[in-house]
Amino acid sequence: MRQLARKIGVHAQELSNWEYGKRIPKVEQVALLMGALVVEPGERARLLDLARSAHEPSWLEKRVPGVAPSVSSYAEHERAATAIFDWEPAVIPGLFQTPDYIRALLSGQEQPDQIERIVHARMARREVLARYHPLDYHVVVGEGALRAEVGGVPVMAEQLQHLLHVSMRRNIRLQVLPVRASAQAITHNFGVLEFEALPAIVFVELYRASAYLYDADQVASYRAAAKTMAASAMDEHESGEFIREVIADLGEAA
Numbered sequence: 001m002r003q004l005a006r007k008i009g010v011h012a013q014e015l016s017n018w019e020y021g022k023r024i025p026k027v028e029q030v031a032l033l034m035g036a037l038v039v040e041p042g043e044r045a046r047l048l049d050l051a052r053s054a055h056e057p058s059w060l061e062k063r064v065p066g067v068a069p070s071v072s073s074y075a076e077h078e079r080a081a082t083a084i085f086d087w088e089p090a091v092i093p094g095l096f097q098t099p100d101y102i103r104a105l106l107s108g109q110e111q112p113d114q115i116e117r118i119v120h121a122r123m124a125r126r127e128v129l130a131r132y133h134p135l136d137y138h139v140v141v142g143e144g145a146l147r148a149e150v151g152g153v154p155v156m157a158e159q160l161q162h163l164l165h166v167s168m169r170r171n172i173r174l175q176v177l178p179v180r181a182s183a184q185a186i187t188h189n190f191g192v193l194e195f196e197a198l199p200a201i202v203f204v205e206l207y208r209a210s211a212y213l214y215d216a217d218q219v220a221s222y223r224a225a226a227k228t229m230a231a232s233a234m235d236e237h238e239s240g241e242f243i244r245e246v247i248a249d250l251g252e253a254a
Contacts (some may be wrong), residue, residue, distance in 0.1 A: 007036045074203060074210070075125055083194040084135060085226045089142035089177075089185060091150075092159055094122050095129060096139075096166055101159040104151025134171040140229050142185070143178045146246045157250045164243055167236070175233035176242050184232070186225055 005012040010029065017023040025033070034047060078084065086093050092101060099119050106115045128135040149156050167174040177185060191203040202213040202222045213219060234242060 004033075004036060075121070077193055077201070077203070077212075078125065078135070079128055080195060081128075081135060081193040082133075082196050084137055085192040085223075085230075086137070086139045086189070087186060087191075087226065087229055088139065088145055088189045089182070089187065090148070090189070091145050092163060093139050093141065095126055095137065096163050097122055098155075098159050098162050099123065100155045101150055104155050129166070129169065129171065134169075136171050138173040138175075138230070140175045140177050140226075140233050142182060143176060143242075146176065146243060149250070153250050157247055160243055160247050160250070164240060164247075167240060167243075173236060174239055175230060175236060176239040177229055177233040178242075181232040185229055190222055190225075192219070192222055192226055 001015055002012045005015045009032070014023065018025045030047060034043075039047065091097075091105065097105070102119045102122060103115055106118060110118065129137060146160065150159070163174070166172060189205050192200060193203060194200045199214070199216065200219050200223070202219050204211050204213060213222070233239070
């Protein structure tokens with residue numbers, strides 16, 4: 001790495017920062033790097049386009065000032081992904097959340113102005129589901145997430161109706177994992193993100209903390225867990241019927 005760094009005129013630490021995503025190299029530095037590595041012309045042109053776009057302000061930075069960097073980072077990965085598998089044991093997935101559900105979920109945890117920024121950010125993230133080449137989104141949600149009355153009956157009923165509505169899209173596969181089948185489920189939520197020209201990564205979210213996993217063995221382990229949970233969950237039709245039953249139960253409780 002030191003020899004390569006000297007060849008393109010940067011410190012080895014700077015090159016390491018590029019490798020691990022801590023800094024974004026300038027377009028001309030990317031060009032020098034590809035020259036040193038003798039990258040073939042077609043791939044060189046593609047990577048230079050990516051380098052140019054990396055310096056454009058992201059939609060999240062432009063639209064939602066004040067959103068936490070971890071949220072911004074995930075949104076950028078989400079936007080770049082071609083397919084995502086999500087496991088959500090306790091809450092409705094962020095891409096499906098309604099504004100009132102978000103407000104109720106965060107009430108008491110964040111200041112009101114920060115909650116509105118988060119609402120705005122999550123609404124903006126939805127564009128990945130409706131863009132020209134939409135994200136292929138496979139979600140397994142725990143039964144508990146559907147039965148928790150976040151914000152009360154009216155808020156939860158609206159949220160579940162919205163969940164049913166978006167699940168009808170061709171690029172979305174929604175399954176429910178019932179409590180009786182969740183003994184082997186991972187207790188924390190995670191996402192497996194697939195990219196067109198890059199290795200898959202895993203996003204793990206815990207209470208007040210999150211992490212990205214890049215190791216191929218770890219990614220394979222989470223892929224296997226995703227496959228197991230999808231096999232244990234209700235199929236899409238059964239899941240839709242189950243959500244309707246929960247909505248009906250809410251109506252009786254109102």
